Amino acid sequence: MSQEPHDLVAAYALDALDNHERAAFERHLDECEQCRAQLEELQGATVALAYAEGAEPPPELRERILAAARSENGKVVQFPRRRWLFPATAAAAAAAAFVAIGVGLWANSLSRDLDRERSANAGYARALQLLGGGAEVTRLADAEGRLLVAPDGEAALVVCGLQPAPEEKTYEAWVIEGKTPRPAGLFRGGRGCPPVLLEKKVRPGTQVAVTLERKGGATRPTGPILVRSEAV
Amino acid sequence: MAELSLEFGAVSRTVERETVTSQAAQLSDEALLAAVARSDEAALAELYDRFGRIAYGLALRVLRDSALAEDAVQDAFLNVWRSAERFEAGRAKASTWVLTFVHRRAVDLVRREERRRTEPEEAAPEPAAPGADEDVERRSKRDVVQGALRRLPPEQREAIELAYYGGYTQSELAERLGEPLGTIKSRMFTGLQRLRAVLDEAGFEAAAP
8 A cells, every 4th residue: 555645646636535644745855856746637637626515604604704704813922832743632631641740740849830731731740631531632723732531521722833822911711601701710721732621511512612811811702812722 | 113014004095995896897707806815895795795705615515514614605705805816817817817726625525624534425415495595597507517527427426426525545546446546637637628628618607607
């Protein structure tokens, strides 16, 4: 079963690669002019396939999209995002957590801010327990990381590369049920992929989002959505 | 740190808003995307008006569920909103770019839902009923594409339809059709090339409407 990268251009144009193959092919694409030219040609056909259909969307979809775009207020806040060379799988997050626990325990004995370290470690430990207990792992839409949801709804959000929140601000997690966002905890962000234990259960059909809010948090989100999970 | 928070406010205040709906309608698809990149909401609305129907029809065909199809379209347009500045007019057409987002999102969702695995493949998608308001140009585009698909050898058409509308990966296709992966790859490749040739011959242009 040969997997010559050049062979994959048609499958890529049709979105018939799995995530792993897709990422590998995109890296190849950056370097292969021939494949880029070929892709452009084949995409002329795949995009036409979209036109074989056509159906009237519900009228409210338009306003919903515009409202969501408005609430994000464009691309106001761009956080540098750490790019993983492979998909940030739960395993990778868990491995990062293991290392962090080791370092964290050591730092603990030195840190003047013992409580904070402890709560960070508790977060890592609990996230690992959730994983071990068969938590469902959901991807994030706007950042590297994952949402872990235990069968009983307990959840941890693992976000990578969120800069520490500015002094008078805090990140706030939200569990969005239907259209209602409910506060699910405050956190500071920081290097790596620190897990945040959510204070609200995450039920099927809900989404988790993160905004930047005034210190102390808000009861309704006021800032643009920075991170969003796919629907659980 | 105080500086940083000031910056958040400053940037959001200086986001330019060109609410010029009437002008947006005059722009090419590519110019429209450039306006979206400048956070022009009217441009996003116009882009949706041009591609929303095709996007939704496509997502519905792949997902076979109207709520999921709406999600896919919404996610895709928000993705366009966030990343329009990365669009390079020289490298791709705006229609390709936008519809690729939609298709990829729909495929990601259908794979996660494992929806298609529980339904017989032959289950016809909800037919795109030609609405009374559907204009001739749009209908003729659909006819051209459907006609071009019918002109493909059946095994090429099958591979392309299962991949594109069914969301199957090439490996799943190989397994499902009981063919070596290499065969599937070449069916997809040859089929797409032929499709492109037929469409070019028919003068098909993937652009709004």
